[in-house]
Amino acid sequence: xxxxxxxxxxxxxxxxxxxxxxxxxxxxxxxxxxxxxxxxxxxxxxxxxxxxxxxxxxxxxxxxxxxxxxxxxxxxxxxxxxxxxxxxxxxxxxxxxxxxxxxxxxxxxxxxxxxxxxxxxxxxxxxxxxxxxxxxxxxxxxxxxxxxxxxxxxxxxxxxxxxxxxxxxxxxxxxxxxxxxxxxxxxxxxxxxxxxxxxxxxxxxxxxxxxxxxxxxxxxxxxxxxxxxxxxxxxxxxxxxxxxxxxxxxxxxxxxxxxxxxxxxxxxxxxxxxxxxxxxxxxxxxxxxxxxxxxxxxxxxxxxxxxxxxxxxxxxxxxxxxxxxxxxxxxxxxxxxxxxxxxxxxxxxxxxxxxxxxxxxxxxxxxxxxxxxxxxxxxxxxxxxxxx
Amino acid sequence: xxxxxxxxxxxxxxxxxxxxxxxxxxxxxxxxxxxxxxxxxxxxxxxxxxxxxxxxxxxxxxxxxxxxxxxxxxxxxxxxxxxxxxxxxxxxxxxxxxxxxxxxxxxxxxxxxxxxxxxxxxxxxxxxxxxxxxxxxxxxxxxxxxxxxxxxxxxxxxxxxxxxxxxxxxxxxxxxxxxxxx
Amino acid sequence: xxxxxxxxxxxxxxxxxxxxxxxxxxxxxxxxxxxxxxxxxxxxxxxxxxxxxxxxxxxxxxxxxxxxxxxxxxxxxxxxxxxxxxxxxxxxxxxxxxxxxxxxxxxxxxxxxxxxxxxxxxxxxxxxxxxxxxxxxxxxxxxxxxxxxxxxxxxxxxxxxxxxxxxxxxxxxxxxxxxxxxxxxxxxxxxxxxxxx
Numbered sequence: 001x002x003x004x005x006x007x008x009x010x011x012x013x014x015x016x017x018x019x020x021x022x023x024x025x026x027x028x029x030x031x032x033x034x035x036x037x038x039x040x041x042x043x044x045x046x047x048x049x050x051x052x053x054x055x056x057x058x059x060x061x062x063x064x065x066x067x068x069x070x071x072x073x074x075x076x077x078x079x080x081x082x083x084x085x086x087x088x089x090x091x092x093x094x095x096x097x098x099x100x101x102x103x104x105x106x107x108x109x110x111x112x113x114x115x116x117x118x119x120x121x122x123x124x125x126x127x128x129x130x131x132x133x134x135x136x137x138x139x140x141x142x143x144x145x146x147x148x149x150x151x152x153x154x155x156x157x158x159x160x161x162x163x164x165x166x167x168x169x170x171x172x173x174x175x176x177x178x179x180x181x182x183x184x185x186x187x188x189x190x191x192x193x194x195x196x197x198x199x200x201x202x203x204x205x206x207x208x209x210x211x212x213x214x215x216x217x218x219x220x221x222x223x224x225x226x227x228x229x230x231x232x233x234x235x236x237x238x239x240x241x242x243x244x245x246x247x248x249x250x251x252x253x254x255x256x257x258x259x260x261x262x263x264x265x266x267x268x269x270x271x272x273x274x275x276x277x278x279x280x281x282x283x284x285x286x287x288x289x290x291x292x293x294x295x296x297x298x299x300x301x302x303x304x305x306x307x308x309x310x311x312x313x314x315x316x317x318x319x320x321x322x323x324x325x326x327x328x329x330x331x332x333x334x335x336x337x338x339x340x341x342x343x344x345x346x347x348x349x350x351x352x353x354x355x356x357x358x359x360x361x362x363x364x365x366x367x368x369x370x371x372x373x374x375x376x377x378x379x380x381x382x383x384x385x386x387x388x
Numbered sequence: 389x390x391x392x393x394x395x396x397x398x399x400x401x402x403x404x405x406x407x408x409x410x411x412x413x414x415x416x417x418x419x420x421x422x423x424x425x426x427x428x429x430x431x432x433x434x435x436x437x438x439x440x441x442x443x444x445x446x447x448x449x450x451x452x453x454x455x456x457x458x459x460x461x462x463x464x465x466x467x468x469x470x471x472x473x474x475x476x477x478x479x480x481x482x483x484x485x486x487x488x489x490x491x492x493x494x495x496x497x498x499x500x501x502x503x504x505x506x507x508x509x510x511x512x513x514x515x516x517x518x519x520x521x522x523x524x525x526x527x528x529x530x531x532x533x534x535x536x537x538x539x540x541x542x543x544x545x546x547x548x549x550x551x552x553x554x555x556x557x558x559x560x561x562x563x564x565x566x567x568x569x570x
Numbered sequence: 571x572x573x574x575x576x577x578x579x580x581x582x583x584x585x586x587x588x589x590x591x592x593x594x595x596x597x598x599x600x601x602x603x604x605x606x607x608x609x610x611x612x613x614x615x616x617x618x619x620x621x622x623x624x625x626x627x628x629x630x631x632x633x634x635x636x637x638x639x640x641x642x643x644x645x646x647x648x649x650x651x652x653x654x655x656x657x658x659x660x661x662x663x664x665x666x667x668x669x670x671x672x673x674x675x676x677x678x679x680x681x682x683x684x685x686x687x688x689x690x691x692x693x694x695x696x697x698x699x700x701x702x703x704x705x706x707x708x709x710x711x712x713x714x715x716x717x718x719x720x721x722x723x724x725x726x727x728x729x730x731x732x733x734x735x736x737x738x739x740x741x742x743x744x745x746x747x748x749x750x751x752x753x754x755x756x757x758x759x760x761x762x763x764x765x766x767x
Contacts, residue, residue, distance in 0.1 A: 072481045075479075075526065076479065076480075076481035076526060077481070078524075079481055079522050079524035079526070080481065143434050143437075147437070150444055153444070160455070160456055160459060161456045161458070164456075164458050164459050164460035164525060164538070165459070165460050165523065168522075168523075168524075170524045170525060170526070179458070202433055205429060205430075205433065206429075206430050206433045206434070207430075209426055209429070210426045210427065210429075210430055211419070211422050211423040211426045211427070212423065212426075212427070
């Protein structure tokens with residue numbers, strides 16, 4: 001028996017926590033932290049390596065956007081909606097435009113639907129590339145970050161020519177889109193997509209097949225199917241847990257019924273089904289599926305007008321509606337209550353990241369702090385969407 | 389330590405530490421082999437990028453990038469053509485445009501804009517607070533005479549927030565018309 | 571589908587008087603009184619015919635004499651969704667209505683109900699962690715109510731201090747009106763909101 005400070009710590013070959021108890025330390029993984037993807041505060045009770053309890057505190061980026069939306073007319077809400085999920089802004093605008101169009105009953109012309117799909121899938125590629133780069137740099141790999149951002153730069157440059165801004169577009173309007181897309185830009189998208197298909201294989205070999213990355217992410221933070229249903233998890237997290245649920249297939253909107261693509265699921269190749277490696281791999285495979293969709297859209301784009309018939313003064317008839325679309329981070333829902341006036345009466349946004357953050361207190365106990373960083377990175381939150 | 393906070397020994401159980409129990413010496417050596425091989429593959433990829441790819445960084449401020457012509461940067465209003473219809477102030481989602489205008493006397497000489505619309509109101513105040521502006525472009529869409537446009541000028545930071553309010557009737561700002569707008 | 575759900579609820583939970591409302595524009599809903607919420611939600615979750623296994627949103631809407639709390643339930647196995655509405659009467663403008671929490675059925679209700687309490691002011695009984703989520707802990711008032719006025723001071727700091735509001739530009743038109751001899755008809759201006767008073 002070995003004694004230190006009067007306490008018997010037993011045999012040194014087995015880690016005997018019974019004999020090595022100490023008080024728990026409360027730490028703030030504070031609002032300013034490079035790995036929490038924004039201003040998220042997590043209060044951790046730990047014995048300095050293994051976490052016993054974790055409580056997230058949000059609200060540091062709350063801009064009360066739902067109150068602003070009650071005073072601004074329907075067209076002016078679109079720049080506000082951009083700024084919630086600023087890394088996937090086209091998805092947010094598309095969901096809002098679909099909600100208002102369904103209440104009004106307007107028909108969107110075919111060319112505008114093709115352009116919306118092209119732009120939405122390009123935004124999905126850009127968002128997943130950013131996830132790839134940032135997740136790698138959270139775990140210590142410095143090179144993939146700049147490779148991902150170099151590819152993303154090409155997408156953002158194209159968006160700047162289309163809409164005028166790099167990150168917050170105000171491009172998808174109620175009834176159609178703002179500017180038309182030229183043939184030269186379509187040719188550049190084809191070249192970009194051909195180049196990216198080769199590069200994604202290289203990027204996956206660099207990060208996903210690396211043994212150090214596998215050791216850090218396999219079997220960490222396993223989310224089972226039942227837990228995903230209980231917490232309302234959607235998007236890549238639900239698909240990585242093995243559930244075949246993609247809103248583009250189950251409840252299609254736009255022209256997704258006519259397009260042919262697969263839905264990647266998590267299979268537990270390097271560990272259990274639903275661990276961090278699965279969530280990473282599902283997102284990388286979704287880039288390939290988006291490339292397939294883009295190719296079909298670029299081949300089949302039709303001529304025509306880009307804006308449907310929308311009255312100059314928009315007044316939405318009385319009623320309420322709830323509509324969801326598939327964004328890069330999960331399902332985005334808009335609950336719109338209208339009383340017949342020029343401004344919405346109540347606009348509630350259901351963002352997927354809000355419910356994903358509530359999964360952290362159940363995933364954290366038993367992990368080490370380094371595993372916790374990998375968990376937060378794999379659920380891919382953007383604080384603009386959590387706090388609105 | 390029992391009571392309110394959970395006990396650490398509840399989580400550091402044998403199941404969590406099982407990994408170390410199945411490890412034989414042969415497996416340990418094999419793990420090292422796989423790690424070295426995957427790291428060498430990674431190094432080969434980055435090495436190829438170092439040797440073959442050109443640098444993509446633009447050396448600002450010696451080299452400035454050419455922005456596309458419809459890029460939404462600083463606003464410019466050509467006040468000689470403005471008919472004070474207040475459409476831009478009504479369309480702005482953040483209310484950053486301040487306009488005041490008075491009616492012209494009937495005896496004053498008749499003025500027209502460049503494209504022929506008669507001007508009936510005298511513009512006394514046209515100020516845009518560019519610190520509030522969200523650069524959405526909704527005001528330029530509704531302007532009927534196209535006097536309010538976005539330019540491609542993006543270098544306009546100031547030292548105080550008060551200097552970010554631009555009064556477009558001032559003489560020095562009117563002179564921009566020939567410098568910035570193409 | 572809404573009429574089937576209403577008749578199913580009326581048969582399972584006695585006295586709830588569930589009614590279905592079909593709408594021409596937008597979505598319809600099923601509504602009933604607030605006391606039976608937990609029993610109805612439990613019946614819907616455990617029934618094999620409907621199998622509502624996901625609670626997506628809890629959304630509160632403020633009207634002059636009532637608050638409506640909408641629960642959007644969905645079934646990911648049967649690919650259905652619908653809106654469940656509970657109308658809670660408000661006695662006066664400071665009233666905080668109460669309803670039973672569904673946290674023991676769906677864990678996503680934890681954050682969602684906290685947000686409804688914070689923004690609209692609805693109290694949820696038996697909630698494990700009932701406090702504000704987006705506003706600071708000691709904030710007064712419920713921001714998304716229609717008659718909400720922001721408080722003047724918080725934690726020693728003044729909310730909306732006068733020197734930061736751009737009053738010079740907002741009141742420019744008042745000076746022009748005076749200069750023109752007080753006749754408002756000759757001046758048009760764009761700043762029509764609070765500064766006009």
